[in-house]
Amino acid sequence: RNKTMAVRSMLDEMVGVGDAVLLEPLSEDNFLDNLQKRFQHDEIYTYIGNVVVSTNPYKTLPIYDAEMIEKYRGRNLYELPPHIYAVSDLAYRSMKNYGRDQCIMITGESGSGKTEASKLVMKYVAAMSSRSTEVETIKQQLLQSNPVLEAFGNARTNRNDNSSRFGKYMDIEFDFKGDPVGGLITNYLLEKSRVVRHGEGERNFHIFYQILCGASPTMLKKLKLENVENFSYIKQLDANPEDAKSFNEVLNAFDIIGFSRSEVDNVLMLVAAVLKLGNIRFKAISAKNGMDNCTITNMEEHPEVADICEMLSIKPHNLTSALTERTMTARKESVTCTLSANEASYNRDALCKEIYDRLFTWLVNRINSSIKVTTQTNKKCKVMGVLDIYGFEVFEQNGFEQFMINYCNEKLQQIFVELTLREEQEEYVKEGIEWLHIDYFNNAIICQLIESPRSGILSMLDEECLRPGDVTDATLLTKLETVCGKHEHFESRRDTRFLGDKTLPHNAFRIQHYAGKVTYVVENFIDKNNNSLFRNLSTAAFLSLHPLLGGAKGLFPEGDPLTTMLKRPPTSATQFKASMTALMKNLLMKNPNYIRCIKPNEVKRSSVFSSDLVRHQVRYLGLMENVRVRRAGYAFRQKYEDCITRYKMLSTKTWPSWHGPPKEGVKQILLKTKIDPEQYEYGKSKIFIRNPRTLFKLEEYRNAALHDIATTIQKTWRGYHHWKLFQIMRQAQIVISKTVKRHQNQQRYLKLKSATIVMQCFIRGWKSTFRLRNFYSGIRSTQSTFSLRNFYSGISQSTFSLRNFYSGIRSTQSTFSLRNFYSGIRSARCLLRAYKLHKLQCISVSIIAAHWKGYTTRREYRKFFRANAGKVIAKFMEKYVVYLYLTKTRDSLPSSSPIDKKWSSCKYQFLSSTHPILRDLFHKWRCMKYRKGLTPQRKTELSEKLHASNLFKGKKSLYPSSLVQKFVGDHVTLSSNQKWRKVGGGAIIIFADEGFKIHRNNGKFVSCYIVMTDNAVLLLEEKSLKQKCRVAVHDISGVSFSPYQDGMMILHCKPPAESKKHKGDLILNVAHSIELATKMSLLVEKSTNQKLSCIIEQNFMVDLKCKSPMSLQFNEPSARVVGGPTVKKNKHMFIVGLPVNGVSPSG
C-alpha cells in the first residue's frame, strides 16, 4: 500500500522537462533546447503526451536491463521518467486489460534507432508474459526472427552501419492471459538493387560477408566459395570478424525458428550462387549475320558456370542461353535473338536481384509458417503490431526506391495526422466540448498527388508502362508534367515558375513532401516499375531441380514453359500501393502508439547534437503541432461506461454497481474524489481529463480503494471461515460433553446401586439376626431343645452323606467325561489316519493313471511316427527353444548407443556360449552403424582424440582434462587476421594459440603465438606477427612432456636440412599442449611416414646448444609454486617448478 500511495512522478529529478507539453513558453527553440539538454544527460526519451520521442544515443546506456523492465511493469505513464518501456507497458496493458488491438508505429529517418526501438519493445513484451516452456519457445522464435531478417535484409550504408533495407511490420498475437501465441511478419520493398551495386563506403547485404567469414571450410567447400579470390558484387576487405560471430547467431536463430538443415543449406546455396553469378563476364563477338553477339568469357578458364549450374541444379546450356539470348513470343510464334555483352550483363544482374528478392520473401513466409498461431483460441487473440519501416530519405540523387519510401512515409504521416490531430479536434466538436482550433498541415494533398487513381503519379507511371509504342523515362516525365504540372506540390523545369531553377535538372521532377522538397531523377523509373524478368531467365530458373528455386512451388512459378503468360505481372508501383493500402487499413483498426526516432548527428557519435539536423526532423515529423494540440486539449478521455467500470469503487453510490445514466455515475465518482472541476469536462459520451496528473491521481485513488475492497473481502471471508470453524468446534464440544456427562452419571448410578445393595444386605442381615435371636430364644425353651438336638444331628448326618453323595457323583461324572474325551481323541486319530491313507491312495492312483495314460499314448503315437520321430521332435523342440531365445533377445536388445553395456541374461544353458557371441556381434553392428553415421569432420575429431589417447592416456595427468575440450585448432582466429594473410604466405593453419617460449639463457617466459601450419611450427610475435622462430616439420625429431598436469612441452629438433644454423630444442608452455602434440604427431607421421617420438618423463636431456649437455628436470607439483610453472637454470640443468593446480598459460 505504501508503495502505491507514494507520490512518484516523472517530474521528480527531471532534466529539462520529461513531457514537452509542460514546456514554458512553447517554441521550436525551446523544444530543441530541451531535447539537447536531456540528450546531454543521457535522457534520450521525452514524451509529447503519450508519444515518445527517442533520440539515438549512439552508445550503450544501462537503462534496458531486467531490473528496469521490472521497474516499469504495470506503472502509469507519468509515474516514472520517460522510457520506451513505459509506452510498451501502456500498449501491452491496454491490450490485456481492455482487449484493444495495439500498434506501435516507429518512424524516423535512417539511423535514428527504429530497429533498436522495435527490438526493445519486443524484449519488454516478452519479459511481461509468462515463462512456461510453450510460451518461451514462441517468444524465442519471435525474437530470433530478427537476426535472420537483419542478416538478409540489412546492410551498411553511409548513414547507418546496420540499415534495414526493407520495411517490416510484425503482428504479435496474444491469448487472453497476455502470453504470445504466434505472429505474422509482412515485409515491404527490399532494396534489391544493392545485391549488384552499392555506393562508395557502403556494403552489400550482411549475409554475403557473414558466409565468407563465418562458414566452416567444409561449408565453404560445399558452397564452392573456398578458392574464390574476388567477387564483383562485394569487396571481401569490407568483411570483419563480427560477421563470423553474427553468422553463428544466424545459424542458431535458423535452428530455433525451426528451419531444417537442408532448408538452411538450400538458402545459403542460393546466396552463394548469386555471388558467383556476379563473377560471370561477357565478351562481345560479331556474328555472321552482323548482329552483336556475346559469349561468356571465363567459361573455359574458370569452372564458374559449371559450379553455378551444379549449385542451382540447372543444365549449363539452359543457363548460358538464358543469359545470352532473348526469346520473344507473339501470336504463337517465337523469335530468339542474341544479346550484346552489355545486355547480357544487365540480364545477369536482373537474375541475381530477382533471386535474392524472392529468396528474402520466401524466408519471411517460412518464418511466418513457424510462428503462426496454431492453438484453437486464435479467435480470441489480441494483436500488437510493431511497424519498423524506412524513414524519409533524401539523397544527392533520388530514384524510384526513394520515391516509394517517401510515399510510404507520407502515408504514415497521414495516419498520424488522421489519428492524432484531426480526430482529436473532430472529437472535441462531436462531444460538444469547447475547443480552440489549431491549424496543422494535412499532407492528404501530397498523398493525393502520388496515389490518386486518375491523375496520381503512380497511375501515370503504370499507364506509361502499359502503353504500347515507344515508352521511355523521358515520355514519362512529359506525361507527369502535363498531368501534375499545376499541382502546388509538384515542380518541374517545364513549369514557367521553375524555368530558371538550375537546381532542378531537366530529367527530374520535384515533390514538396511534408518533410521537405525532394528531387527525383526519372532514370530507370519505367524499367524498375515494369518488374518483369525476361522469360528465358524465369524459365531457366523454373527448370532448375534446386528445391527452392525450381518447379511450380519454387521462386519462379511464372517460368513454367507449358503455360503461356497472358497477363503482365503487376507493376512495382501497383504492388507497393496495394501493400500500403492494406497496411494503412490494418493500422487504422488498432489503437496507435507512437515512437518518433530522432537522429542527433550524421557522424554516428554519442556526444554530438546537431541542432540543424534535429530541427529538420522535428519539423517534418510534425512534433511541434503535436505538442500544441496536446497542450490545448485534454490529455485523456474515456467513455462514461468504461470510466464507471474502472473507477466505480471510488464512490459508495456507484459501488458495486450503478444502474442510472453513465454520465451521472461518473459525476458521482468525480464529486466524491473532490478533484478540481477545472481539470475535467463532461462530453456527450466521454469524460475529458485535462491534465495527465489528474488521471494519475484517479488511478492512485482506485488502487487505494481496491486495497480497501480487498481488505473487506478478506475480512468477510476470514469471519465466515472462522465462524464455520467455530460451528464445527461447538458441535464437537456438545458431543464430547454429552459423552462425558453420560459416563459420569453411569458411574454415579453404579456407586449408588452398590451402596443400596450393601445397605439392603445390612438391613436384611440385621432383620434375620433379630429373627434368629427370637428363634434361639424359643429353642432355648425346654420343649424344643431335644428335638433341636436331633434335628441338628440329623442335619449333620445328612450333610455328611450329602457330601459323600456329591463327591461320588462328581468322580463318576468326571471319569465318564474323561473316558468320552479319550475315546473321542482315539476315533479322531483313526479318522485322520484313514483320511491320509485315502489321500495317498488318490495321489498314487493319479500317478499310476498318468503313467498308464503316457504309456498308452506313446503306444498309440508309436503307430503314427517313424522310428526317428523322437529325434525330429527333439530337434523341433530345440529349434523352438532357440526361436524363443532369439525373439526374447531381439525384444530385449539394448539401445544402439555403443556405450550401452546392458545385455539380457540367458536362461538356457546350452546357449550359454552363443549368448556372448551374439552380444559381441550386436555390439560390432551398432559400432559399425555409429561409425557410418559420423560426419567426416567428426571422424577427424575422433581420430585426433584417439591419437591423443594413444600418446597420453595413463601417462600424463593433464590428459583427462583435455578429453572434454574440443580440438579447435585456431584458438586465436589467426586465419581471419589480415596481417597473417599478408605474412602467412598462404600456409594452412592447423594450430594456433597464445603461449610462451622459455628463454634458454635465463628461463624467462616470453609470450608469443605458437602456430603450426601444414609445413612448419612457427613462433610469432603477438602484435606484429613477426616470425621469431621456424622449425620445418621434417626437422622435428620428437616432443617431451612431464607426467604432470602442466602445459610445458619440449620440441626436439634435428639440425635443419637447409644449411641454416641449428638452434637446438625449444621449451614451450602452451595451454592446449595435448592438442598441439596430437596434431603435430599426425602431421609428422603424414609428411615423413615416421612416428613422432613422444617422451613423458620427469627428467630428460635437452639440446639447447649450451656449453655443456643440459638436462631438464620437473619437480613434483608443490603448493609453494603459485600462478604458473617456473623455470630455473643452473650449470647443468633446467629445473621446472609446477603449481599444484595444473595448467596456466601464464609464466
Ligand SMILES: Nc1ncnc2c1ncn2[C@@H]1O[C@H](COP(=O)(O)OP(=O)(O)OP(=O)(O)O)[C@@H](O)[C@H]1O
Ligand atoms: N537505444 C539505443 N541505444 C544504443 N544505441 C542505439 C540505440 N538506438 C540506436 N542505436 C544505435 O544506432 C544504430 C542505428 O539504429 P537502427 O539500426 O535502429 O536505425 P534505423 O532507424 O532502424 O535505421 P534504418 O532506417 O537505416 O534501418 C544502431 O546500430 C545502434 O548502434
Ligand SMILES: [Mg+2]
Ligand atoms: Mg532499421
